[in-house]
Amino acid sequence: MVPLSWYLMFAAALFSIGLFGVLTRRNAIAILLGVELMLNAVNINLVAFWRYSDVMAMAGQVFAVIVFAVAAAEVSVGLALVISVYRRRNTVVADELDMLKW
């Protein structure tokens, strides 16, 4: 069997890669791609903790399902904002979006 530590290290690596993408990418859509990687890493942790503790308690899987719903909500609102900003400012580069009101 695979020890729990392997899954936790795998998820930590995926989380750090997503964090790198969020911190360094200039394109707003690429930043959201990094957020997706981080959410997936969290979900791997949740499911791994479910499997490696009491499998009859479904809290880990239920939490993973709710994270799916929240991720879908986050992506739909985020991409709608990006498209709206692109329509007004004609750019999706995060550095150039530096005005509070247009």
Add this chain to the structure above:
Amino acid sequence: MTAQQIIFMIVAAYTIGSGLMVVTTRNLVHAALWLVSTLFGVAVAYALLNANFIAVVQVVVYIGAIAILFIFAVMLTRKDMRDSGPQMNKNWWAGALVAVLVFAGLAFLLSGWSGFRNIAAELPAEFDAIGLLGEALTSPEAFVLPFEVASVLLLAALVGAVYVAFNPRSDKK
């Protein structure tokens, strides 16, 4: 090494490699396709953890809906299919440093935890994860309220997304 460990290593290496491509590729359409590849790797990891329903939901919701939404958004926000200029900001080295430090910190914290090297117990005979998950999501003693709140959140987010992305000029032709 058992067969399961070898499979896990292959899946983990594939997923992390795809994830690195997501954050470093210049072409955003390629980055979105690498995200699809990463999500497939994560779905295989769920299957290895005996979470069959979560693995299927990962493929249907994440790859079928979210990744396709990303590809649409990339295509809607670009004048041409090529990107010009640098794709990373000037402080990319600081971002890489923070990411490495976060990984090292997580590894340090987790390695000090007593359950770090736990081995999973065998599944009980005739274990029905999907039935248990369905009961947990619909039983008032378990998680029906958080589940309903999540669906209301999703509905509100979708209505809000339609409102935000709606183009007011489109009906004044």
